Amino acid sequence: xxxxxxxxxxxxxxxxxxxxxxxxxxxxxxxxxxxxLAPDESAVYVNVYLQPSAGQQMNLSxxxxxxxxxxxxxxLDAKVDQVVQNLLAGSGIDYRRQIKPWLGDQVxxxxxxxxxxxxxxxxxxxxxxxxxxxxxxxAADFVGTSGATFTTxxxxxxxxxxxxxxxxxxxxxxxVVGADALSLETxxxxxxxxGALADRDDFRRxxxxxxxxxxxxxxxxxxxxxxxxxxxxxxxxxxxxGAVLVAEREGLxxxxxxxFATGEVEASARAGFALGGEPSSLVDWMPADTIAEVVVFGLxxxxxxxxxxxxxxxxxxxxxxxxxxxxAVAAFGxxxxxxADVLPLLDREVGLALAGLEGELPSGQLLLRPADPAAxxxxxxxxxxxxxxxxxxxxxxxxxxxxxxxxxxxxLGEVAYTVSDGTxxxxxxxxxxxxALESHDAGTSLGASDAYxxxxxxxxxxxxxxxxxxxxxxxxxLGGGAELDDDVRDIxxxxxxxxxxxxxxxxxxxxxxxxxxxxxxxx
Numbered sequence: 134x135x136x137x138x139x140x141x142x143x144x145x146x147x148x149x150x151x152x153x154x155x156x157x158x159x160x161x162x163x164x165x166x167x168x169x170l171a172p173d174e175s176a177v178y179v180n181v182y183l184q185p186s187a188g189q190q191m192n193l194s195x196x197x198x199x200x201x202x203x204x205x206x207x208x209l210d211a212k213v214d215q216v217v218q219n220l221l222a223g224s225g226i227d228y229r230r231q232i233k234p235w236l237g238d239q240v241x242x243x244x245x246x247x248x249x250x251x252x253x254x255x256x257x258x259x260x261x262x263x264x265x266x267x268x269x270x271x272a273a274d275f276v277g278t279s280g281a282t283f284t285t286x287x288x289x290x291x292x293x294x295x296x297x298x299x300x301x302x303x304x305x306x307x308x309v310v311g312a313d314a315l316s317l318e319t320x321x322x323x324x325x326x327x328g329a330l331a332d333r334d335d336f337r338r339x340x341x342x343x344x345x346x347x348x349x350x351x352x353x354x355x356x357x358x359x360x361x362x363x364x365x366x367x368x369x370x371x372x373x374x375g376a377v378l379v380a381e382r383e384g385l386x387x388x389x390x391x392x393f394a395t396g397e398v399e400a401s402a403r404a405g406f407a408l409g410g411e412p413s414s415l416v417d418w419m420p421a422d423t424i425a426e427v428v429v430f431g432l433x434x435x436x437x438x439x440x441x442x443x444x445x446x447x448x449x450x451x452x453x454x455x456x457x458x459x460x461a462v463a464a465f466g467x468x469x470x471x472x473a474d475v476l477p478l479l480d481r482e483v484g485l486a487l488a489g490l491e492g493e494l495p496s497g498q499l500l501l502r503p504a505d506p507a508a509x510x511x512x513x514x515x516x517x518x519x520x521x522x523x524x525x526x527x528x529x530x531x532x533x534x535x536x537x538x539x540x541x542x543x544x545l546g547e548v549a550y551t552v553s554d555g556t557x558x559x560x561x562x563x564x565x566x567x568x569a570l571e572s573h574d575a576g577t578s579l580g581a582s583d584a585y586x587x588x589x590x591x592x593x594x595x596x597x598x599x600x601x602x603x604x605x606x607x608x609x610x611l612g613g614g615a616e617l618d619d620d621v622r623d624i625x626x627x628x629x630x631x632x633x634x635x636x637x638x639x640x641x642x643x644x645x646x647x648x649x650x651x652x653x654x655x656x
Contacts, residue, residue, distance in 0.1 A: 165331060165340075165350075167241030167259040170307060170320050173328035176254070176354040176361075178336075180241040183261075185348050185380075192380035193348070196650045201623040225278070235268035237261025237306070243330065245319075246361050255312035257320060262306050272301060272308070288318045289325050339375035342390065347377035355391065371642070383591045384629070384649035390641045402438060405431035408481065409597030409637030415484035415500040416580035416601075418556055420572040423497065423579045424610060425602040426486045433479040467542075468519030474512045478557065480504050486579070488568075489610060494546075494561055498569050501557035510552045513538075532567045533574070539563060588632035592645040596636030604628040604648075627651055 171178055185193070197203050197213065218228045226232065237260065244256035262268045272294070276283050281296040293302045293314055301310045302317050304324050311317050323329050330336050336352055343350060353374045376389025393406055408430040415428055429435070440456065463469045482502040489496045503509040517527050517540055525542045530549075537551045549566045550559040558569045572578040579585050584603065589595040608625050629649035636643050 165239070165241075166261065166307065167239055167243070168331035168336070169329050170259055170304065170309065170323055171241070171243035171257075171330040172245050172319050172323050173330050173333050174245045174357075175243045175330045175352075176246060176357045177244045177256070178241065178330060178352040179349065180239060180351075181349040182239055182347070183236065184238040186346050189346060189348055189380050192382055195382065196380060196384065199650050199652055200627050226275075231271045231274060235262055235264040235271060237263040246357065255316050257309055257311040257316050259320070260308045260310075262303070262308050265303065265306065268308055269303065286314065288314070289321050291321050291324075293317055335373050339373045343375050343377045344379065344388070347379045349378040351376045351389070376644070381591050381647075383587060384647055386591060386593075387646040388593070388643070389645075390643045393637065393640055393642050402434070405434045406637045406642070409635065409642070412596045413482060413484065413599055415482055415502060415556065416585065416599075417578045418500055418558060418569045418573045419484070419486040419498065419579040420488060420568045421577050421579055421582050422488050423486045424488060424606040425600075426484060426579065427600045428482065428484040429598050430482055431480070432483045433476045436476070436479070466523070468522050469516055474516050474519075477505070477512060478503050478509050486569075488565070491562075496565060497560065498565055499559040500569070501559070502555060503557065506552060506555040506557075509557055513550060513552070513557070530563055532563065532570055535570055537563055537566050584630050585632075588630045588647055588649055589634065591649060592632055592634055592647045594636055594643070594645060595634050596638075598633075598635045600631070600633040602631045604631055 165180055167180055168178065214229060214233065221228045221232075239261045241259045242256050243259065244254045247253045247255065276294065279296075281298065283294045283296045286293050286295060291302055291304060293300055295314045299310065299312060300314050300317050301308065302321065303309075304321060309317055309320050311320075319327075330352075335354075339352055340350060354372075355374055356372045371391045371393060374389055374391035376387055379386045379388065411430075413428040413430075416426065419426055440453065460471050463471050463475075469475065478501050481504045482500075484500040484502075485497070486500065487495055487497040501509065517525075517538065520540060520542060521527055525540055527538060527540045530537045530539060532551070535551045535553055537549050539547060539549045541547045547562060548559060549561075549563045550557060551566055551570070552558075553570060553573075558566050560566045560569070579601075585601060588601060605626060605628065627650060629651040630647075631649075632645075632647045634645050636645075
């Protein structure tokens with residue numbers, strides 16, 4: 134009996150270990166076979182799983198089912214096939230006949246710097262093949278109908294098919310397509326033992342930090358791209374970035390992060406990083422009818438750092454010259470010192486809200502939350518005085534308990550502003566300033582709206598730089614997409630909101646982007 138118990142315990146232990154090992158194998162970087170063919174010098178890598186988890190399939194099916202013409206779950210796969218078929222039809226590819234029968238469970242794209250740098254990099258496509266015979270037949274069919282002349286050559290016993298514009302080869306159960314033979318030979322060398330992207334420690338660390346349950350994943354070697362573009366100084370604080378595409382119940386979410394080396398950057402960059410840890414307060418001043426907004430933290434520091442970093446490059450000299458011209462125009466034409474009067478207003482939080490169009494002018498607010506509100510108010514008063522010196526007129530109007538200053542500049546128009554609770558509200562008319570004050574006081578701002586809250590609940594976090602838009606209203610404002618295909622316009626009409634946030638915390642910069650899909654409306 135004792136031996137039987139030991140045997141059963143041992144058996145259960147082995148089964149448990151096998152289950153755990155299978156789970157880790159299934160969801161680790163190791164199952165990403167394309168990453169084991171991508172060269173270790175790859176600067177950009179994107180991988181799409183064509184057979185995601187049951188949870189991801191369920192969420193994706195629910196989202197697609199909300200789109201016009203996709204409500205019938207029984208024919209969902211057929212309709213998705215039809216969408217892909219239509220998308221590829223313009224290139225002369227019959228998806229159902231030439232691709233679907235052999236396509237496996239993943240498709241990836243990898244790109245690495247060439248002799249002329251990352252700008253001239255030629256990406257390769259790596260696709261899993263579940264039926265090699267069918268894939269070879271389809272490839273031969275493509276070649277026969279393309280009109281291009283392909284020649285055959287070998288590298289490390291692998292047969293390559295090469296034309297003037299493209300090349301392809303089968304490496305075990307993977308199809309690799311590139312621009313030329315050299316790119317394919319690089320991938321073949323990896324399959325024969327050369328360094329693979331999957332073996333890079335930074336790649337593994339980056340991808341291990343991403344949620345394992347996703348539809349697609351991406352890796353970017355920011356440091357390599359910066360070196361190739363001579364932009365090391367601009368991107369000195371970051372090395373790599375990773376992101377995943379996830380199907381949520383309310384929409385699609387892209388989430389990622391990049392490590393930020395606070396000890397290797399200037400003090401201004403560290404200050405900007407610190408500001409990104411808090412959520413925006415400016416959305417609490419934006420009226421509920423705002424259809425799009427963007428908030429940036431530390432804009433002053435970003436502008437000053439960008440100008441300083443660009444000073445040593447030929448393009449930067451042109452930028453510096455243009456900025457000096459702008460400063461001179463502002464000083465002599467409007468009497469405004471941009472560096473002393475305007476930049477301090479942008480040192481903490483800057484927001485722009487769009488509510489619509491009044492004729493040719495936008496309706497909305499420019500919102501500022503400077504580090505020193507009293508100094509900002511003094512700076513605005515100086516600007517008004519200087520504008521008066523060049524012909525502008527200024528007056529005030531009462532809006533509730535607030536005093537709104539209205540400045541009219543000849544040939545430019547009217548600007549109104551007030552400072553309330555440390556926040557500067559500027560607009561192209563008193564009405565928009567009043568709308569911000571009223572929405573804040575009544576608690577009916579954009580930040581309190583259900584659509585805004587749901588968007589960032591789907592994102593999972595809200596802090597740092599952000600953007601939000603009511604997609605349907607924005608499309609209508611821009612003309613309703615009259616030039617778009619009917620199907621595309623119908624699908625856009627079902628999209629709800631877009632949200633983006635970039636919080637900084639734990640020595641990392643995160644980013645989350647969400648596109649929500651509204652529940653299907655009755656016909």
